[in-house]
Amino acid sequence: MASKTKAQIDYKKQFESINKQFQTFQILNEEGKVVNESAMPDLTDEQLQELMKRMVYTRILDQRSISLNRQGRLGFYAPTAGQEASQIASQFALEKEDWILPGYRDVPQIVWHGLPLYQAFLFSRGHFQGNQAPEGVNVLSPQIIIGAQYIQTAGVALGIKKRGQKAVAITYTGDGGTSQGDFYEGINFAGAFKAPAIFVVQNNQFAISTPVSVQTAAETLAQKAVAAGIPGIQVDGMDPLAVYAAVRDARERAVNGEGPTLIETMCYRYGPHTMAGDDPTRYRTSELDDEWEKRDPLIRFRKFLEEKGIWNEDMENEVIEQAKEEIKDAIKKADEAPKQKVTDLISIMHEEMPYNLKEQLEIYKEKESK
Structure with a gap:
């Protein structure tokens, strides 16, 4: 059985290093006091x-x-x-x-x-x-x-x-x-x-x-x-x-x-x-x-x-x-x-209306006219 090789990277230390770089940025604390004067926006x-x-x-x-x-x-x-x-x-x-x-x-x-x-x-x-x-x-x-x-x-x-x-x-x-x-x-x-x-x-x-x-x-x-x-x-x-x-x-x-x-x-x-x-x-x-x-x-x-x-x-x-x-x-x-109608939606869907929607537009125009 092959011997277990030692890991070349300390993954725990790697993550600790990354996490330390992402501390929470704050200017006002919960009491409304300035805790980071140098970061105050102008x-x-x-x-x-x-x-x-x-x-x-x-x-x-x-x-x-x-x-x-x-x-x-x-x-x-x-x-x-x-x-x-x-x-x-x-x-x-x-x-x-x-x-x-x-x-x-x-x-x-x-x-x-x-x-x-x-x-x-x-x-x-x-x-x-x-x-x-x-x-x-x-x-x-x-x-x-x-x-x-x-x-x-x-x-x-x-x-x-x-x-x-x-x-x-x-x-x-x-x-x-x-x-x-x-x-x-x-x-x-x-x-x-x-x-x-x-x-x-x-x-x-x-x-x-x-x-x-x-x-x-x-x-x-x-x-x-x-x-x-x-x-x-x-x-x-x-x-x-x-x-x-x-x-x-x-x-x-x-x-x-x-x-x-x-x-x-x-x-x-x-x-x-x-x-x-x-x-x-x-x-x-x-x-x-x-x-x-x-x-x-x-x-x-x-x-x-x-x-x-x-x-x-x-x-x-x-x-x-x-x-x-x-x-x-x-x-x-x-x-x-104005109350929304199906014909409104069809009319504004495309700059140039395709043939299938033209057919549907006529169908719904007839329905909405009744």
Whole structure:
């Protein structure tokens, strides 16, 4: 029997070395105190206030959307409470010319990027007008297929590069999305071509009901960037300043021709995965919920701004009332949209309609005329 040879590589030490390189990047701690002064982004008081306004508005939008869904006035909806810092601060770091390719939970980003709110409501209802972004609003419709937006983002980013534009394409998925083949294909393609892309993984700890520890043996999701030869960073996703700084840095790298970045934001969704029957109490403990509620991004950022003397209760209440009024107006406008017809869908499906659809169009025209 041949003698057992000694391993040439200390695999344990190799993994320890990799894991040490992916420590969580943070600027504000849970008490709203700055713990990383050198990383503070260059934001004016007015910009800090605007970021807070958008986060508060988005929390109200989430609450109202859940209520509207329960009333039967919205269709598919994935709650966002708890992920405002990850979502809103990342979009805040972009420029108008940048493209957003969202997942199904990422409606707030495309609304703040310019998609009218009533169209976001129409998207939830499955109405085709909800997918028709106005000219100059660089967003795609939220992707329902988990991870597919990563491949699409690699393509959009390569197109940006070929056109010589100073812009980026950013996309989002959850921790579950990193278990999909599309995730690896997207980051690998973008890395190989140095495409100006930003890949955000919003690690809210559970892919529907499956914890991250069951999905992968990797210590962090950020380190998956190593295999694609691109930079990766893990960020405190409940810290809006850290998220903003990480995305802004990734954008600068991308427009300067240095290629894509993978950003893992550590966050938590306080509600269910979607409003389609998920019950998080079946796979999450109340102790875990309590632990993450202490890290609430709105509470943390509010403390920071109040300490600076640039935020108060009256300002927050004003934003809340504004959000309620605008949401009411937007849902009313969505209600006024014409009822969707099969002929509408057939007519807008192709630039040049194929013969088989022409036949179907005539059939449905006759049906709809009765």
